[in-house]
Amino acid sequence: MKNRSYEYDVALSFAGENRAYVEKVANSLNKKGIKVFYDLFEEANLWGKNLYEYLSEIYQSKARYTVLFVSSFYNKKLWTNHERVSMQARAFQESREYILPARFDDTEIPGILKTIGYINLENRTPEELAILIENKLKKDQTFFRNRWSKLSTMINPKPFIFTLKIINEKEEFIKHAKVVLMANNSTYLEGFTDENGLAHFVIRTRKLYTVLVAHSDYPAVVFHNVNPKDDIEVTIEKSENTGSLIINKSGQIPGLTGKVEPAISTDDRLSIYADNIAIEGGKNQPYNMDLDESVTLEDKEGNIISLIFRFFQGRIALIDYYKKSTVRQFS
Structure with missing residues (x-):
């Protein structure tokens, strides 16, 4: 057996x-x-x-x-x-x-x-x-x-181009969207859409990929087990006050001063560190959480952002963010 x-x-x-x-x-x-x-x-x-x-x-x-x-x-x-x-x-x-x-x-x-x-x-x-x-x-x-x-049988000796097209619900091209193709072994390809909403990737090894899409004006998009042999078109819809981004190792959330850094904790949970940023009102860091769980961050200026991690693998994180409010405190 x-x-x-x-x-x-x-x-x-x-x-x-x-x-x-x-x-x-x-x-x-x-x-x-x-x-x-x-x-x-x-x-x-x-x-x-x-x-x-x-x-x-x-x-x-x-x-x-x-x-x-x-x-x-x-x-x-x-x-x-x-x-x-x-x-x-x-x-x-x-x-x-x-x-x-x-x-x-x-x-x-x-x-x-x-x-x-x-x-x-x-x-x-x-x-x-x-x-x-x-x-x-x-x-x-x-x-x-x-x-x-x-995996060995998927190796393709001849490189080929995989193209992803991103449009909105009005069929308008979405430019400057970040796209990452993440393989199961945590290697990845990354790029941005052009003026025609197109992102092109040179594929040298035929694998299945998780496709991540982020844009400052649109929510995050994730597609699992994508075979790059066929080009794909993605339609995303706006959600009020919601944007998304992809960070590698660490990054800055629009609307917040300071950086965040996601990681895997010792008990294999998602955890985040934040530089000069309070997490959930000042909880200890690293702060442990789960995918698709909302967490609130506040910077030194009183700017408050809600984050939801939609994907995390290797050092790549896909994040939705929602601006809640701005609080000013005076002595």
Whole structure:
């Protein structure tokens, strides 16, 4: 089994009552380039299939690992127990861990011994769980060999031009937008749109990219798993008082004096440092936060800006910013 290639890196098995949490895990894994079986990602594929047979095959043979989200709801569902039986049939055949329990509570699941190592979800965010799943996969050498093999086949000996066109809702060209193409290995290409809203990139290695777009007059845009073989057109719409920017290592937020510097904390969370800028009224720095979480900054002049980090990888951050108000204090 050790040389086997799987259709999915991980499958997620859960009760519908826990979907809100699990969906965030699935989205986070997807952003990391991890192939995840999550039912809502597969609606078109599942349409018309014999689900009893198809799901048995998914959980028994098509995924490298399965994360089983243990809860009181899980035990009561017909389909989750069908998935569990398929997983256990696979686990019985293999001499390595396959079922990875993640517990919302202490519910006993038939066949899942309490002595099996599990992850407690009580104070763990979906992004933190996704990072643990990613780290588990990184320890699997077959996973690495398969991924390297797929990347190797994407090398294109002849460079080619990939073009991205950016317009607004009025079909006007958006010039001076910054565009970054970020590969899964954190290497990147960057450029700006010209007078015709076009950004051109010379592609020498065929990979899938995350495309980041930022402009001082428009919200941030992110596209995942973009194949550069075909040019793309992006339409973005204005949002009042909202702009976006991409910073590398550190940068200045329009409307604020001083710089901000995002980083990854020791517990793998997003954290930010700010030079001569108060974060959330003066919280200690580095300040830990999550993607898509709003944070308020105030500079020495009393200018207040709300930030939301939409993407962070390597040293590249994509940020939405919203000017709240200006506060003047006099003695």
